[in-house]
Amino acid sequence: MELTSQFIQLIFSGLTIGSIYALVAIGFVITYNITGVLNFAQGDFAMLGAMLAITFVSMDIPMGLGIILSIGIVVLVGGIFERTAIYPARNASLPTLIIITLGVAIAIRGLAILIWGTQPRSLPPFTENNPINVLNAVLLPQSIWAVGISVVSLIAMHYFFNKTFIGKAVTACVVNRSAARLMGIKPEWMSFISIAVSAGLGAIAGIIIAPISGATYEMGLMIGMKAFVAAVIGGLTNAPAAIIGAFMIGILESFTEGLWTSGYKDAISFALLLLVLFFMPNGLFAKATGKRV
Amino acid sequence: MLQVKDVHTYHGFLHVLKGISFELNKGEIFAIVGSNGAGKSTLLGTIAGIYQQREGSITYEGEDIGKQKVEAIVKKGICLVPERRQIFDALSVKDNMMLGAYHRYRHSKRTLQKDIDRCYELFPKLKTMEDRPGGLLSGGEQQMLAIARGLMSNPKLMMLDEPSLGLAPLIVKDIMNILDQLREEFGTTIILVEQNVKAALKVADRACVMERGEIAIEGESKALMKDPRVRDAYLGGKSQSIPV
Ligand SMILES: Nc1ncnc2c1ncn2[C@@H]1O[C@H](COP(=O)(O)OP(=O)(O)OP(=O)(O)O)[C@@H](O)[C@H]1O
Numbered sequence: 001m002e003l004t005s006q007f008i009q010l011i012f013s014g015l016t017i018g019s020i021y022a023l024v025a026i027g028f029v030i031t032y033n034i035t036g037v038l039n040f041a042q043g044d045f046a047m048l049g050a051m052l053a054i055t056f057v058s059m060d061i062p063m064g065l066g067i068i069l070s071i072g073i074v075v076l077v078g079g080i081f082e083r084t085a086i087y088p089a090r091n092a093s094l095p096t097l098i099i100i101t102l103g104v105a106i107a108i109r110g111l112a113i114l115i116w117g118t119q120p121r122s123l124p125p126f127t128e129n130n131p132i133n134v135l136n137a138v139l140l141p142q143s144i145w146a147v148g149i150s151v152v153s154l155i156a157m158h159y160f161f162n163k164t165f166i167g168k169a170v171t172a173c174v175v176n177r178s179a180a181r182l183m184g185i186k187p188e189w190m191s192f193i194s195i196a197v198s199a200g201l202g203a204i205a206g207i208i209i210a211p212i213s214g215a216t217y218e219m220g221l222m223i224g225m226k227a228f229v230a231a232v233i234g235g236l237t238n239a240p241a242a243i244i245g246a247f248m249i250g251i252l253e254s255f256t257e258g259l260w261t262s263g264y265k266d267a268i269s270f271a272l273l274l275l276v277l278f279f280m281p282n283g284l285f286a287k288a289t290g291k292r293v
Numbered sequence: 294m295l296q297v298k299d300v301h302t303y304h305g306f307l308h309v310l311k312g313i314s315f316e317l318n319k320g321e322i323f324a325i326v327g328s329n330g331a332g333k334s335t336l337l338g339t340i341a342g343i344y345q346q347r348e349g350s351i352t353y354e355g356e357d358i359g360k361q362k363v364e365a366i367v368k369k370g371i372c373l374v375p376e377r378r379q380i381f382d383a384l385s386v387k388d389n390m391m392l393g394a395y396h397r398y399r400h401s402k403r404t405l406q407k408d409i410d411r412c413y414e415l416f417p418k419l420k421t422m423e424d425r426p427g428g429l430l431s432g433g434e435q436q437m438l439a440i441a442r443g444l445m446s447n448p449k450l451m452m453l454d455e456p457s458l459g460l461a462p463l464i465v466k467d468i469m470n471i472l473d474q475l476r477e478e479f480g481t482t483i484i485l486v487e488q489n490v491k492a493a494l495k496v497a498d499r500a501c502v503m504e505r506g507e508i509a510i511e512g513e514s515k516a517l518m519k520d521p522r523v524r525d526a527y528l529g530g531k532s533q534s535i536p537v
């Protein structure tokens with residue numbers, strides 16, 4: 001393969017995987033901004049979404065319906081998770097809350113083994129998946145779906161938080177919690193919404209990646225970790241920066257894998273995390289004032 | 294409409310309110326003045342439900358609201374315009390005002406614009422900057438926005454914590470006029486906490502002086518204006534006594 005086409009190829013796959021990380025990373029940022037919790041079960045919502053969609057499709061439920069059902073169920077699971085695990089501990093310290101989310105993540109993985117076993121499964125592509133030739137590089141339609149759906153979801157999130165009344169109320173809660181309460185806004189309700197929405201984003205990520213790299217009970221761990229790195233690049237509070245971070249990681253990984261060896265691709269992301277944490281603990285794109293909410 | 298009876302509030306171990314009692318009639322403007330740290334903000338916060346009193350009771354229109362949460366109290370028509378304005382600085386002026394109506398949004402979506410226009414009549418300047426982020430407003434503009442946001446909740450009892458803080462005398466006068474107007478037009482009852490004692494006593498019907506968590510003096514504001522203790526300590530009286 002000539003160099004430019006290989007380059008384009010790696011960019012394609014980097015963008016595809018980056019769009020998955022972006023969805024999950026936004027979930028991290030939303031949850032952290034509103035509840036102050038780092039939710040390490042975020043990646044496992046992706047796994048749940050993927051596994052549920054695969055199950056529904058194998059039950060001959062039409063794919064579109066199956067996907068919507070899966071997302072709906074994961075949103076519900078996210079909501080239940082918030083009510084039963086986060087809400088009762090809302091006054092606990094951050095480490096305690098993180099441990100709770102790690103515990104829930106392990107529990108979800110365990111449950112997934114019981115239900116779906118340890119064998120990898122896969123979801124058929126959303127549409128016919130005949131490769132498209134772009135400058136001698138191969139582009140799979142599923143990649144277009146992946147990038148397209150995540151871009152649409154991210155735009156929808158932007159619309160939700162900036163244009164809808166309830167979204168503005170959530171934003172108000174992030175900006176000034178005590179003033180928001182004085183308006184009658186219930187922070188606990190906002191925290192419920194934010195975790196449920198983040199779970200939904202995770203589910204979407206899992207479902208669009210499943211036809212490309214399959215699904216296993218443990219896929220959430222790596223997706224969650226990479227998305228966390230992306231979120232940290234965004235200083236945990238800056239959504240656009242987290243999205244850029246997610247695509248950076250995706251592309252970095254695909255180049256490491258393509259030009260070097262796949263063994264190092266995970267290591268590279270975590271090296272990036274350490275670099276960011278050492279040298280720019282407020283994130284790559286932190287403003288000089290660095291007001292943390 | 295409001296009875297505060299022997300209220301004690303603590304911040305942790307700190308005994309801040311040491312038995313506060315007063316009553317408020319409908320349509321009245323009641324001013325609370327007093328030195329820094331006297332507990333004025335804590336008193337408003339306790340009425341608004343931010344802080345829980347440990348002893349005593351707060352009755353609003355015949356109902357005990359002492360143990361209720363902030364969100365429930367807002368719904369009853371009690372609104373606190375907090376100290377230092379607390380604008381949502383990332384949100385536009387208009388969004389700030391809309392969120393003021395959060396607790397009644399579902400029932401009054403259609404009339405909301407009318408209420409916003411009503412606020413713009415009171416504060417014409419806000420209309421010209423309705424799309425600007427609240428954080429970019431000047432102090433005075435933010436204070437107007439904070440009051441407008443409070444009004445959007447349709448309060449029957451409005452509590453303002455130092456609305457004149459850091460504002461030019463002319464704007465302070467404007468704000469006091471608007472409070473008077475609110476009372477005249479809508480019968481809004483107002484509790485006004487102020488460092489600007491002169492302005493507060495001028496607009497208020499009754500007033501009290503808080504000292505170290507207790508009400509030291511209470512009465513008609515006209516009488517307070519003549520009270521030597523108030524004159525000396527807060528109105529720049531002749532004698533050099535230190536405020537107790
Ligand atoms: N959230 C809090 N936690 C702990 N202590 C507090 C808190 N808020 C106020 N205090 C303390 O309670 C006392 C009364 O404070 P408060 O804010 O009610 O006074 P204030 O009369 O409003 O003063 P100022 O005129 O300076 O606004 C002060 O000693 C203050 O340090």
Ligand SMILES: [Mg+2]
Pocket residue numbers: 333334335376454
């Ligand atoms: Mg105060």
